Amino acid sequence: MISHRIIATDGAARFGVLHTGHGDVATPAFMPVGTAGTVKAMTADAVRATGADIVLGNTYHLMLRPGAERIAQLGGLHRFMDWPGPILTDSGGFQVMSLAKLRKLDADGVTFQSHLDGATYRLTPERSIEIQHLLDATITMVLDECTSFPATSDEARTSMQLSMRWARRSRDAFQKRDGYGLFGIVQGSIYPELRAESARALIDIGFDGYAVGGLAIGEGQATTFAVLDATVPHLPTDAPRYLMGVGTPGDIIGAVQRGIDMFDCVIPTRAGRTARAYTSRGVFNLRNARFADDAAPLDPRCACPACTRHSHAYLHHLFKAEEMLGPMLLTWHNVQYYQDLMRDLRTAIMDHRLDAFASATRAGWMPEEPP
Amino acid sequence: MISHRIIATDGAARFGVLHTGHGDVATPAFMPVGTAGTVKAMTADAVRATGADIVLGNTYHLMLRPGAERIAQLGGLHRFMDWPGPILTDSGGFQVMSLAKLRKLDADGVTFQSHLDGATYRLTPERSIEIQHLLDATITMVLDECTSFPATSDEARTSMQLSMRWARRSRDAFQKRDGYGLFGIVQGSIYPELRAESARALIDIGFDGYAVGGLAIGEGQATTFAVLDATVPHLPTDAPRYLMGVGTPGDIIGAVQRGIDMFDCVIPTRAGRTARAYTSRGVFNLRNARFADDAAPLDPRCACPACTRHSHAYLHHLFKAEEMLGPMLLTWHNVQYYQDLMRDLRTAIMDHRLDAFASATRAGWMPEEPP
Numbered sequence: 190m191i192s193h194r195i196i197a198t199d200g201a202a203r204f205g206v207l208h209t210g211h212g213d214v215a216t217p218a219f220m221p222v223g224t225a226g227t228v229k230a231m232t233a234d235a236v237r238a239t240g241a242d243i244v245l246g247n248t249y250h251l252m253l254r255p256g257a258e259r260i261a262q263l264g265g266l267h268r269f270m271d272w273p274g275p276i277l278t279d280s281g282g283f284q285v286m287s288l289a290k291l292r293k294l295d296a297d298g299v300t301f302q303s304h305l306d307g308a309t310y311r312l313t314p315e316r317s318i319e320i321q322h323l324l325d326a327t328i329t330m331v332l333d334e335c336t337s338f339p340a341t342s343d344e345a346r347t348s349m350q351l352s353m354r355w356a357r358r359s360r361d362a363f364q365k366r367d368g369y370g371l372f373g374i375v376q377g378s379i380y381p382e383l384r385a386e387s388a389r390a391l392i393d394i395g396f397d398g399y400a401v402g403g404l405a406i407g408e409g410q411a412t413t414f415a416v417l418d419a420t421v422p423h424l425p426t427d428a429p430r431y432l433m434g435v436g437t438p439g440d441i442i443g444a445v446q447r448g449i450d451m452f453d454c455v456i457p458t459r460a461g462r463t464a465r466a467y468t469s470r471g472v473f474n475l476r477n478a479r480f481a482d483d484a485a486p487l488d489p490r491c492a493c494p495a496c497t498r499h500s501h502a503y504l505h506h507l508f509k510a511e512e513m514l515g516p517m518l519l520t521w522h523n524v525q526y527y528q529d530l531m532r533d534l535r536t537a538i539m540d541h542r543l544d545a546f547a548s549a550t551r552a553g554w555m556p557e558e559p560p
Numbered sequence: 561m562i563s564h565r566i567i568a569t570d571g572a573a574r575f576g577v578l579h580t581g582h583g584d585v586a587t588p589a590f591m592p593v594g595t596a597g598t599v600k601a602m603t604a605d606a607v608r609a610t611g612a613d614i615v616l617g618n619t620y621h622l623m624l625r626p627g628a629e630r631i632a633q634l635g636g637l638h639r640f641m642d643w644p645g646p647i648l649t650d651s652g653g654f655q656v657m658s659l660a661k662l663r664k665l666d667a668d669g670v671t672f673q674s675h676l677d678g679a680t681y682r683l684t685p686e687r688s689i690e691i692q693h694l695l696d697a698t699i700t701m702v703l704d705e706c707t708s709f710p711a712t713s714d715e716a717r718t719s720m721q722l723s724m725r726w727a728r729r730s731r732d733a734f735q736k737r738d739g740y741g742l743f744g745i746v747q748g749s750i751y752p753e754l755r756a757e758s759a760r761a762l763i764d765i766g767f768d769g770y771a772v773g774g775l776a777i778g779e780g781q782a783t784t785f786a787v788l789d790a791t792v793p794h795l796p797t798d799a800p801r802y803l804m805g806v807g808t809p810g811d812i813i814g815a816v817q818r819g820i821d822m823f824d825c826v827i828p829t830r831a832g833r834t835a836r837a838y839t840s841r842g843v844f845n846l847r848n849a850r851f852a853d854d855a856a857p858l859d860p861r862c863a864c865p866a867c868t869r870h871s872h873a874y875l876h877h878l879f880k881a882e883e884m885l886g887p888m889l890l891t892w893h894n895v896q897y898y899q900d901l902m903r904d905l906r907t908a909i910m911d912h913r914l915d916a917f918a919s920a921t922r923a924g925w926m927p928e929e930p931p
Contacts, residue, residue: 225877225881225883226874226877226878226881226883227878227883227885229883229884229885230884230885230888231885232865232885232888232889233869234865250881254877254880254881255852255873255876255877255880259852259853259873262853263853263855263871263873263874264855269870269871269873269874269877270874271865271869271870481626481630482630482633482634484634484635494603494605494642498604498642499640499642500634500640502626502630502634502640503597503634503640503641505626506596506597506625506626506640507597507598509625509626510596510597510621510625512596512597512598512600513600513601513884513887513888514598514600514601514602514603516884517601517603517884517888518603
């Protein structure tokens with residue numbers, strides 16, 4: 190069991206602390222994505238230095254390589270990747286559908302071929318929970334089907350109902366342990382009545398936290414927010430709420446305003462590897478020639494090494510010269526920017542000035558320039 | 561001017577401190593190579609954490625990109641790469657000969673095309689010194705011709721004599737400043753009388769330090785050591801001696817025993833990017849499948865993050881998964897191993913037990929396995 194203590198609220202938004210067996214997580218929280226047992230281009234020390242309390246691991250990648258049983262034998266994912274703090278793992282289902290070859294879904298689970306070597310694997314709710322147990326995940330996610338977008342109401346209902354059956358099987362398979370938790374995932378595409386039905390079904394089963402899935406897959410921010418407006422009121426107030434795979438800083442701010450407590454997204458790390466910098470003044474591409482002689486720091490408000498030690502010109506040079514230090518420094522910066530945003534959101538909620546903070550933050554962003 | 565204070569000797573070997581305007585360097589010293597303004601895959605903080613006092617920058621790479629004048633305008637290489645400590649830059653000559661296209665050597669200098677974009681550049685002794693001044697190099701190297709191996713005695717003499725004329729022009733062009741130094745480079749291939757003649761010519765001109773060039777280019781360790789035996793006795797005892805581009809741990813130990821004080825080499829960083837680990841037990845390739853389940857640290861005697869936080873199995877996984885953290889951690893480790901070796905060599909010299917230390921260290925290395 191894990192518990193979520195709400196310390197302050199501001200509108201629908203909440204500032205809280207998630208207590209887990211691997212440590213506390215201040216919420217709203219952003220979880221850097223450590224796909225294959227590493228937050229790409231960062232040491233665990235660097236991830237900690239940004240203020241991140243929790244990271245995410247991907248069951249799909251880890252089950253294929255190096256293998257869940259191997260990680261268990263090596264002492265679990267925490268020891269493997271030098272992250273003693275909380276780790277949330279996804280169920281593997283999303284990546285099976287987006288990465289695996291020859292995938293075949295049936296009522297019991299999904300069979301697929303590894304994108305690495307073509308070997309055949311089978312993932313069921315029970316096996317997904319077992320893998321996450323082997324990884325020693327602090328927070329385990331139920332196996333679900335991420336309903337594709339767009340979907341008709343009938344398609345969305347059928348898919349959601351499958352996910353609800355799998356949610357119950359996941360709950361049954363999960364071994365309750367003190368300090369560990371299991372989250373259900375609300376599906377239902379863009380349909381408010383399906384989202385509500387899914388939320389009720391999950392509450393009926395009973396979880397330690399509730400995720401909103403099936404978003405950030407092309408529906409657009411307005412629709413994401415509309416689905417949150419139709420979903421969050423149906424979720425328990427005392428449990429943490431996790432919006433999966435979201436998103437840009439603007440997405441996160443809007444979702445926090447709608448009562449979401451946890452996020453994960455590859456944007457800060459992926460952008461860091463492709464020279465895109467997230468800053469208090471907006472998003473910039475450091476390959477742009479106008480930065481070649483710019484002695485100013487990337488973001489004077491940021492305390493990361495890229496900003497305190499180096500210039501735009503140096504970062505520009507590193508990317509032009511294809512030096513690994515470019516992705517290393519910019520990933521660190523972007524993750525720092527995200528963690529600073531979460532800290533500022535928490536403070537704003539505590540000070541009951543979230544809407545003003547949100548407006549001022551958005552107003553500081555210049556329109557993104559073309560790459 | 562810079563000065564080298566000898567604190568202890570053991571046979572031909574010396575333990576000393578090189579005083580520079582950017583800080584002190586304990587010798588024998590290994591300089592990690594920061595080719596393009598970055599020690600590849602390491603932050604400057606990580607390089608400092610290994611105990612390195614000084615790094616090397618490559619004039620050829622930096623003059624092409626981002627350009628010496630640009631770096632000067634941005635405050636010099638120290639500020640650019642966040643390395644306030646001493647920096648030694650090479651003259652650019654070696655890389656012109658190994659990397660540039662359509663290079664043409666004449667008595668006055670060398671004209672070449674950039675390997676990056678084909679643009680034509682000209683490097684003379686005066687321009688090389690000017691570039692290194694623009695970079696704000698703590699230690700500047702004269703422009704020389706690295707005599708290729710093998711070379712006949714006549715070829716080696718002609719080449720060495722050209723280098724000696726360029727050494728005088730480099731000395732004339734160099735602006736003496738307190739805390740900065742200029743090193744000459746002994747050439748003469750494998751011929752003892754040419755090496756002695758070259759050393760005398762350089763001493764006649766007068767330098768702050770003396771490098772031995774034209775080695776580690778295929779002649780083999782026994783020949784390298786024979787050339788050192790024939791060269792070092794002709795060098796002043798009070799000036800630092802720098803063996804350029806060397807080498808393996810075994811090369812370094814043997815050269816320290818022969819009185820060399822400074823080294824640079826890409827081996828630890830390049831090996832780190834290709835999964836080759838230098839350890840107290842020898843050289844290992846971490847891609848080898850036998851490491852997949854190995855929970856032991858890479859080198860229990862090493863204090864770097866790769867060794868204190870992770871297992872062979874994790875490092876193996878990172879390289880198999882082509883995660884950037886693999887090269888990051890292993891580069892850090894290899895540079896740490898080299899710096900630890902230099903520290904141990906200094907201690908052994910001070911304790912007058914260098915030969916015993918050298919034998920014991922070599923005895924600890926297992927034969928290298930095939931990749």
